[in-house]
Amino acid sequence: MATLKDIARALDLSITQVSRALNDHSDVNEETRLRVKATARAMNYHPNASARKLVSGRSGMVGLVVPQYRNIGQDRIFMEVVAGLSTQFSGRGMQFVLHMMAEQENALPVYQKLIGTAMLDGFVLIDPMERDPRIDFLRKAGVSFVVHGRSGKVIDYPYFDIENEQLAYDLTAHLIQRGHRRIAFLNGIADRSYVTVREQGYIRALRDGGAEVLPHLHLHGVMDEAHGLTDTIRLFSGDAPCPTAIVCGNVRLARGVYQGLEALGLSVPGDVSVVAHDDELPALRASAFFPSLTVTKSPLRDSWEPLADCLAGAIEGKPLGTLQRLGSYSFIERNSVANL
Amino acid sequence: MATLKDIARALDLSITQVSRALNDHSDVNEETRLRVKATARAMNYHPNASARKLVSGRSGMVGLVVPQYRNIGQDRIFMEVVAGLSTQFSGRGMQFVLHMMAEQENALPVYQKLIGTAMLDGFVLIDPMERDPRIDFLRKAGVSFVVHGRSGKVIDYPYFDIENEQLAYDLTAHLIQRGHRRIAFLNGIADRSYVTVREQGYIRALRDGGAEVLPHLHLHGVMDEAHGLTDTIRLFSGDAPCPTAIVCGNVRLARGVYQGLEALGLSVPGDVSVVAHDDELPALRASAFFPSLTVTKSPLRDSWEPLADCLAGAIEGKPLGTLQRLGSYSFIERNSVANL
DNA sequence: CGGTTTTCCCGAAACGTTTCGGAAAACATA
DNA sequence: TATGTTTTCCGAAACGTTTCGGGAAAACCG
Numbered sequence: 169m170a171t172l173k174d175i176a177r178a179l180d181l182s183i184t185q186v187s188r189a190l191n192d193h194s195d196v197n198e199e200t201r202l203r204v205k206a207t208a209r210a211m212n213y214h215p216n217a218s219a220r221k222l223v224s225g226r227s228g229m230v231g232l233v234v235p236q237y238r239n240i241g242q243d244r245i246f247m248e249v250v251a252g253l254s255t256q257f258s259g260r261g262m263q264f265v266l267h268m269m270a271e272q273e274n275a276l277p278v279y280q281k282l283i284g285t286a287m288l289d290g291f292v293l294i295d296p297m298e299r300d301p302r303i304d305f306l307r308k309a310g311v312s313f314v315v316h317g318r319s320g321k322v323i324d325y326p327y328f329d330i331e332n333e334q335l336a337y338d339l340t341a342h343l344i345q346r347g348h349r350r351i352a353f354l355n356g357i358a359d360r361s362y363v364t365v366r367e368q369g370y371i372r373a374l375r376d377g378g379a380e381v382l383p384h385l386h387l388h389g390v391m392d393e394a395h396g397l398t399d400t401i402r403l404f405s406g407d408a409p410c411p412t413a414i415v416c417g418n419v420r421l422a423r424g425v426y427q428g429l430e431a432l433g434l435s436v437p438g439d440v441s442v443v444a445h446d447d448e449l450p451a452l453r454a455s456a457f458f459p460s461l462t463v464t465k466s467p468l469r470d471s472w473e474p475l476a477d478c479l480a481g482a483i484e485g486k487p488l489g490t491l492q493r494l495g496s497y498s499f500i501e502r503n504s505v506a507n508l
Numbered sequence: 509m510a511t512l513k514d515i516a517r518a519l520d521l522s523i524t525q526v527s528r529a530l531n532d533h534s535d536v537n538e539e540t541r542l543r544v545k546a547t548a549r550a551m552n553y554h555p556n557a558s559a560r561k562l563v564s565g566r567s568g569m570v571g572l573v574v575p576q577y578r579n580i581g582q583d584r585i586f587m588e589v590v591a592g593l594s595t596q597f598s599g600r601g602m603q604f605v606l607h608m609m610a611e612q613e614n615a616l617p618v619y620q621k622l623i624g625t626a627m628l629d630g631f632v633l634i635d636p637m638e639r640d641p642r643i644d645f646l647r648k649a650g651v652s653f654v655v656h657g658r659s660g661k662v663i664d665y666p667y668f669d670i671e672n673e674q675l676a677y678d679l680t681a682h683l684i685q686r687g688h689r690r691i692a693f694l695n696g697i698a699d700r701s702y703v704t705v706r707e708q709g710y711i712r713a714l715r716d717g718g719a720e721v722l723p724h725l726h727l728h729g730v731m732d733e734a735h736g737l738t739d740t741i742r743l744f745s746g747d748a749p750c751p752t753a754i755v756c757g758n759v760r761l762a763r764g765v766y767q768g769l770e771a772l773g774l775s776v777p778g779d780v781s782v783v784a785h786d787d788e789l790p791a792l793r794a795s796a797f798f799p800s801l802t803v804t805k806s807p808l809r810d811s812w813e814p815l816a817d818c819l820a821g822a823i824e825g826k827p828l829g830t831l832q833r834l835g836s837y838s839f840i841e842r843n844s845v846a847n848l
Numbered sequence: 849c850g851g852t853t854t855t856c857c858c859g860a861a862a863c864g865t866t867t868c869g870g871a872a873a874a875c876a877t878a
Numbered sequence: 879t880a881t882g883t884t885t886t887c888c889g890a891a892a893c894g895t896t897t898c899g900g901g902a903a904a905a906c907c908g
Contacts, residue, residue, distance in 0.1 A: 214624025284554025
């Protein structure tokens with residue numbers, strides 16, 4: 169492998185000047201810079217990431233740490249995350265790598281070790297918990313990171329998030345405006361922070377609309393078809409008054425809900441109205457539902473670029489203000505809601 | 509982060525001796541070694557991978573490079589690979605990282621760059637082509653690697669593979685022995701090396717059994733349910749004589765074949781016999797088919813350990829002989845084959 | 849023409865580790 | 879006592895890069 173020394177020797181320059189030329193420093197002659205870059209390309213030079221990291225603290229590698237879990241093979245969304253972030257960081261000349269933890273392994277020691285060996289410049293955190301220990305840990309360790317979502321009261325770290333509170337409010341308020349009063353909410357796994365935040369929006373909308381908050385209508389779980397189906401059947405099988413509308417945390421849940429309602433002999437939107445939030449996962453189009461599904465839409469794939477932006481910025485030491493970004497969503501009314 | 513210097517100062521030793529103690533070299537007093545290791549643990553020391561790599565050429569990181577493709581989210585098998593290899597290398601104190609290439613990106617420059625930056629000690633190669641340029645490239649570059657499968661005539665590299673030729677022979681021969689003569693083979697994507705090798709086993713079995721080789725009965729494609737279904741319908745819809753039995757490259761294909769045969773009003777095994785090779789992917793049990801499926805079985809998950817063994821060995825410079833391993837498979841007869 | 853600035857360059861140090869070549873001390877051998 | 883041998887240790891060099899502090903030459907200014 170060609171090194172700076174090789175290039176320097178070939179051009180009769182100092183190693184210093186070659187390095188400065190390649191890194192576009194100011195005090196190098198334009199003509200020299202071009203000559204250096206040309207020979208570097210010709211000699212197929214790639215800077216040794218270890219050497220660079222050792223002295224400058226930058227290796228150009230960032231990582232994502234994820235737990236391994238039983239049905240990871242089935243998880244469609246996960247590969248989207250990896251593919252999206254890979255592409256984004258590649259485009260910035262950085263390397264994105266995935267590190268998978270053992271199933272019940274504690275995350276903190278894993279980060280500890282990765283930080284200790286000092287190979288990575290920063291981390292992307294996904295699925296933050298309500299009070300996520302990883303955030304405190306990385307902050308204390310002084311490592312750059314960006315969170316997909318937000319967690320905790322004091323938010324003094326880079327993040328990209330969408331307005332989950334308002335989005336849940338909008339979906340619920342839309343149903344209230346159409347005359348619904350008993351509105352169920354199929355939410356995600358309880359300790360995720362976005363789940364808590366969406367719950368707040370749901371409750372605020374109910375209060376604002378003068379509707380009663382009925383705890384048995386608010387359900388938590390993995391947001392897939394199976395849970396949509398079983399939760400729907402559960403909602404309509406007890407003694408408690410049944411909902412007239414259902415808010416779904418994502419479109420997979422909604423698909424399960426449609427199946428469940430069909431199994432129960434209930435029609436959408438005649439008997440029950442359904443709305444959902446749409447992450448626009450591939451092969452899952454809310455517009456192709458029958459009847460087509462009313463949603464708030466904010467494509468998950470729109471988040472990779474801001475996330476990469478924020479992390480790259482954090483590594484370069486940009487001020488916090490520029491590293492906190494909120495994505496937008498749109499409300500798309502279709503045919504899954506009826507007036508009551 | 510604690511460094512060797514910190515430990516050396518704390519114990520009033522030289523950096524050299526601390527390093528040697530931690531790496532279990534011979535010329536360090538047993539008592540010193542213990543003291544060093546204890547304080548290292550206490551100070552939460554992790555060797556800086558960059559510094560280590562720079563001088564010794566080892567960072568303890570190995571990687572897998574995969575192309576990104578459209579339906580990667582649907583690919584159940586892929587996450588199994590990542591999870592399995594991650595676990596294996598973690599257990600050896602090594603880091604396994606995944607690097608995803610852009611969709612149509614050429615693999616060689618990606619390896620070129622990864623080798624140039626010199627962060628990784630070696631690579632795992634999966635899905636080798638019949639003559640795979642990556643193998644030549646990595647060999648020329650002098651980097652350690654291990655191949656899941658084999659490719660080319662001269663096999664002078666570490667690999668783990670199963671006897672794909674014999675396995676296809678066994679499946680086909682089993683059908684021939686039961687009296688079948690027109691046997692279809694739903695194989696994988698044409699340029700994969702295991703696909704070619706399985707074809708050879710299939711043809712050898714046909715020849716040995718005195719059955720004619722009918723090209724229209726040998727189909728190639730992605731090995732999923734959809735192709736199993738469409739290929740089955742294609743096999744039974746032309747003018748050419750229909751097969752009485754089908755060999756499937758994996759169990760997903762077989763599932764599609766079952767669906768296709770049902771759609772055509774044909775029964776298994778009454779009208780058509782079906783056999784397959786079973787990688788034992790999760791949530792896809794050949795024994796739960798109706799009728800239960802006769803297979804050759806060799807669980808994919810059994811390959812991660814030998815693969816990791818071989819790569820770790822190659823990095824340590826072990827001789828080639830010990831780095832070439834063949835996995836076994838078993839023949840499991842069930843209820844999907846009838847005598848003719 | 850003396851002084852100041854600008855332009856372009858370089859040597860040397862530093863990052864944290866491994867490893868080479870010794871070297872002091874303790875011990876055994878002749 | 880002199881001579882090897884083993885045990886245990888250490889200084890210094892090296893890996894390839896970035897960066898600090900300076901410095902020579904040219905250009906500019908009054």
